[in-house]
Amino acid sequence: MKLPLPPLPTALKPKPKRPGEAERVKPLDQVKEAGIATADWVDERTSLSGVARWTMFRKVPKGTNWFYTLGSATLFAFLSQAVTGVFLAMYYDPSVTNAYESARHITNDVFLGEFVRGMHKWGSTVMVILVCLHMARTFFFGAYKYPRELNWVVGVVLLILTFVMAFTGYLLPFDQRSYWATIVGVNINGTGPLVGPFLSDFLRGGAEFGSTTLSRFYAIHMLLLPGAIIALIGVHLYLVTRLGTTAPPWLRVESGDGIREENV
């Protein structure tokens, strides 16, 4: 049973519409209208809606499955590394005498420090694993073939940059493990014939592991490599959008119109 509403005072009663007056715009519609108007304003000046449509509404081949998400999983691992890394840099001190102490401070004293440092540390392993799985998917599905060879090359450079990222980041906690692992890693660099000795001197900032080694690794880790990786991810994604993805190799081309496309 529906109870009758209590009578409203006359002042609060909505006024009846005058004849010939247009329907009043409701607040929700006004908000919608404002959003559309803003988007239109931006789009009129940038034509970004075409780019967004081109990027997002693509045809993907039939048979696309969960393996195709490894690339975006890697991207999100990278974003997580970038965000946690930026905030770790607020507390970290890349000097030989203070690095270990500042890392300890992050873990033991700072609110959520252990969690964010843990995300960055384990996230790096996750990113390396994902990047390798993504490459394996591309290889086993034959997705590196014409016309996607250049994207494979860019991907391999990104793989190497990810490894260099993991290598330079390993030194930063500056405990015994990272110190000796870096000594070993730099010496492996030095085994390259002719250029190796100079490359390892460049990495160390001299013939001996010194005060500049740590700051060098820090600058490479948080300035040089992220810039290069972001730029190459841009190229990688552009090429994926431009060339489209491949169908899994187990799909046979059906008679007539070839592999059917689904609009997703």
Place this chain on the structure above:
Amino acid sequence: MADGRREPKSKYTLDRGMPGAFEGETVTRRRFMTATVHGAGAIAVSAFALPALGFAAGSALFDRPPVEWKPIGPTEDFPNDTYIPRVITETAGIGQVGKTTVYVRARNDELDPPPNPPGYDERFIAVSTRCMHLGCPVRYVDAAKRFICPCHGGVYDFSGQVDGGPPVRPLDRFYTREQDGQVEVGARYSVNSEFRRFPSYRDPAQDLDGIGQYLYPGRFSTPKMD
């Protein structure tokens, strides 16, 4: 251009009927301006890129800080049949990280070959703990009369020669001298399997026998000792 693949135009401005052209001229105004803009861009980029690159690489590759002679104890402390460990500061100003252990003993004429090249005939042998596989710290085990590396199983005999495992050359050494009854340790040097001396010491894993000494060139300068 409707017919994109026409006969290529003559490179001479005169043939192309350009106003003001003269005999033998090939650089048009457009080509000149293009080259000028590209050149200016290249100069502008080099103006910041080359100094930055030199800044990052120059002192790392060319600077060798002077090495001080570091006293490690009176001469009678060091026998010739076992090693005495001593801690020296290899890089100053960075605390524990700059320190390293050296194993020191007196020269043993039965074991040690004459200096190669001859001329520098030190009475004390200072052996570095840097493993010549990949740089982990070795320790001397007196019972076995051997140096043993904890990382990948490198083993060296009493003289520092490789006895087993992955190392590619004998342990590095340090120059030594006697001063006022004290043994002093100077700069590091590398040796190959015949104990030939390489004053510009190499990093671990760089072979110094045969072709290795050319594949792994020394640094541009050796450390100066005061």
